[in-house]
Amino acid sequence: MASSLTWTLPGTWPSRTVTQPTQQTRPVEPGLADLDERALVEACLSGRSAAFDVIVERHRRSVYLLCYRFVSNHEDASDLSQDVFLRAYRGLRSFRGQSSLATWLYRIGVNVCLNRVSAKKPLSESIEDRQFVDEKAESAPDRLLKDERGARVRAAIAQLPRKQRATLVLRMYHEMSHQEIADVLGSSVGAVKANFFHALSNLKKMLGSEVL
Amino acid sequence: MHLQPDELIDLAEGTRAESSATHLAECAVCRLQLEELKAMMSAAADVDVPEPSPLFWDHFSARVRQAVDAEGAPRRSFWTWPRVLIPATAVAAAVLAVAVTLNTGETGRVIAPIPAVLPAPVAPLASVDLLSDPQAPDDTALTLVAELSSDMDFEAAREAGLAARGSAEHAVTHLTGSELRELQRLLQEELARSGA
Numbered sequence: 001m002a003s004s005l006t007w008t009l010p011g012t013w014p015s016r017t018v019t020q021p022t023q024q025t026r027p028v029e030p031g032l033a034d035l036d037e038r039a040l041v042e043a044c045l046s047g048r049s050a051a052f053d054v055i056v057e058r059h060r061r062s063v064y065l066l067c068y069r070f071v072s073n074h075e076d077a078s079d080l081s082q083d084v085f086l087r088a089y090r091g092l093r094s095f096r097g098q099s100s101l102a103t104w105l106y107r108i109g110v111n112v113c114l115n116r117v118s119a120k121k122p123l124s125e126s127i128e129d130r131q132f133v134d135e136k137a138e139s140a141p142d143r144l145l146k147d148e149r150g151a152r153v154r155a156a157i158a159q160l161p162r163k164q165r166a167t168l169v170l171r172m173y174h175e176m177s178h179q180e181i182a183d184v185l186g187s188s189v190g191a192v193k194a195n196f197f198h199a200l201s202n203l204k205k206m207l208g209s210e211v212l
Numbered sequence: 213m214h215l216q217p218d219e220l221i222d223l224a225e226g227t228r229a230e231s232s233a234t235h236l237a238e239c240a241v242c243r244l245q246l247e248e249l250k251a252m253m254s255a256a257a258d259v260d261v262p263e264p265s266p267l268f269w270d271h272f273s274a275r276v277r278q279a280v281d282a283e284g285a286p287r288r289s290f291w292t293w294p295r296v297l298i299p300a301t302a303v304a305a306a307v308l309a310v311a312v313t314l315n316t317g318e319t320g321r322v323i324a325p326i327p328a329v330l331p332a333p334v335a336p337l338a339s340v341d342l343l344s345d346p347q348a349p350d351d352t353a354l355t356l357v358a359e360l361s362s363d364m365d366f367e368a369a370r371e372a373g374l375a376a377r378g379s380a381e382h383a384v385t386h387l388t389g390s391e392l393r394e395l396q397r398l399l400q401e402e403l404a405r406s407g408a
């Protein structure tokens with residue numbers, strides 16, 4: 001079993017300790033980073049586990065952002081993202097390349113997130129989470145106003161029914177086409193548009209005119 | 213008739229020109245609904261996700277790597293099973309049919325019919341000595357069956373109804389050496405006759 005180190009994060013997290021896994025050095029195989037998705041998957045299946053590191057590196061941010069949109073806090077988003085990649089690894093043989101690897105990962109991510117949010121109410125984001133945001137570009141009052149409005153919108157999105165929430169997240173924040181969303185959710189384009197419409201209408205009912 | 217949800221979405225996203233929706237010009241309700249959809253899209257689009265620290269990504273990758281390393285090699289998927297399960301099932305069916313024949317023959321019961329046609333994938337069995345080395349891992353189908361059943365003990369199999377007394381499985385597991393040799397001979401004869 002791998003050992004781990006416990007250390008205290010400096011700066012913005014003075015009182016917070018994080019269990020840091022020991023960095024396992026895996027030999028960098030030449031040319032892996034240049035492989036396309038299908039070749040990376042094949043490499044993984046043939047036992048070159050370093051190829052999966054490349055897949056994780058390419059998609060970890062988008063998977064994390066997807067999870068964050070569902071749970072609105074860093075800790076859960078981080079755990080869910082790890083779960084997404086682990087499930088992807090377990091099911092790698094079922095990836096046939098009919099959709100992009102990103103779409104396939106989104107499908108896993110949406111399922112993982114929907115299962116989680118149905119079992120657990122989303123936590124409100126902490127001040128620590130917000131400190132990741134680059135605040136240099138905006139003045140403090142503007143940032144505060146935007147944060148408050150963003151928090152209200154996020155809270156409203158969290159109240160949406162599962163499919164409406166998934167549709168809105170994938171459409172608004174991951175720029176997926178209606179067809180791609182239909183593929184991820186296992187529904188039709190018409191159903192995706194209807195879900196998106198109802199999601200926006202429900203947001204309007206919950207938020208009223210406060211964000212307009 | 214008012215615009216449908218999918219039409220309003222197309223208009224709000226700009227994939228359809230408003231000028232093409234003649235109804236919009238004459239319906240205040242639909243115009244208001246369209247404006248509200250656009251406003252909600254704008255409000256939702258304006259919501260940031262706090263970007264994690266660059267340090268987080270290294271930490272995250274290390275966590276995933278540890279979890280993956282602990283997992284071992286990726287598993288065979290459900291979708292690839294039929295390719296090996298179909299021949300395995302065909303082999304199992306042939307063995308069970310012959311076993312039932314032998315077992316019921318001794319007690320005078322009705323003999324179960326042997327399948328007239330055996331599927332092609334069983335061909336390699338014709339040249340295999342079934343009794344020589346039961347551990348031989350050459351046949352991928354048998355290897356898979358062995359892997360799938362490795363965690364199942366006899367009690368579990370019996371509880372699952374797989375080896376009830378009087379069943380074909382029970383009969384096979386209780387054959388004597390001479391009966392097994394006879395089973396092998398019958399199998400090879402049958403395979404040769406079917407041209408497999």
